[in-house]
Amino acid sequence: MALEASFERAILGLELEGASYQVLSCGAGFDSSYFRLKNMGVLGSNCAAYLEADYPQVVKDKVRAILANPVLLGACMMGMDLESYSRNADASSFRAGNYGAVGCDVTRTEELEQRLASIGGLDASLATVVLCECSLTYVTDRAATAFYRWVAARFANARLIVYEQVIIDHAKNK
Numbered sequence: 001m002a003l004e005a006s007f008e009r010a011i012l013g014l015e016l017e018g019a020s021y022q023v024l025s026c027g028a029g030f031d032s033s034y035f036r037l038k039n040m041g042v043l044g045s046n047c048a049a050y051l052e053a054d055y056p057q058v059v060k061d062k063v064r065a066i067l068a069n070p071v072l073l074g075a076c077m078m079g080m081d082l083e084s085y086s087r088n089a090d091a092s093s094f095r096a097g098n099y100g101a102v103g104c105d106v107t108r109t110e111e112l113e114q115r116l117a118s119i120g121g122l123d124a125s126l127a128t129v130v131l132c133e134c135s136l137t138y139v140t141d142r143a144a145t146a147f148y149r150w151v152a153a154r155f156a157n158a159r160l161i162v163y164e165q166v167i168i169d170h171a172k173n174k
């Protein structure tokens, strides 16, 4: 519900604006939003790139699942040759149509930049939706703050959507 009102609404708004935009989902795990939103027609032709990042083993397993499923791979390729996807040797970087995934610790933002660049990268001039859903809760406050600062510095027009568990009594949440 919260993500429908934030993440999906942000994407819908950008689609309605009619200009290209991109999505970066950090700590995406096995989230299937890309496929679901594409199937629903929410994620349309204005989405230049929908890129996900997670630890390498998670991305490898997700890529393996996508490649084993012609429906999922077909959703990425959208009429393109199903074989024209690209992935690196260990399968922790993958690009198929406007969908991509990279394996790395997202708090290591220099490495994240390099990995994203290896699959076509993000265009800093485009409106960008950055999603962190139940992922930054696993990193230190300092690392999360540094990540937010990276988003603010990296993209001129960004919508950062953070959906995390909080400990109400924790000093920073008061």
Ligand SMILES: C[S@@+](CC[C@H](N)C(=O)[O-])C[C@H]1O[C@@H](n2cnc3c(N)ncnc32)[C@H](O)[C@@H]1O
Residues within 6 Å of the ligand: 026, 027, 028, 029, 030, 031, 053, 054, 055, 058, 104, 105, 106, 107, 132, 133, 134, 135, 136, 138, 139
């Ligand atoms: C609870 S799952 C949430 C997955 C997805 N966002 C969702 O809501 O379905 C947390 C994910 O964050 C990833 N994660 C946690 N810390 C990370 C980090 N520093 N770099 C990359 N991925 C991270 C984990 O590997 C895991 O896939």
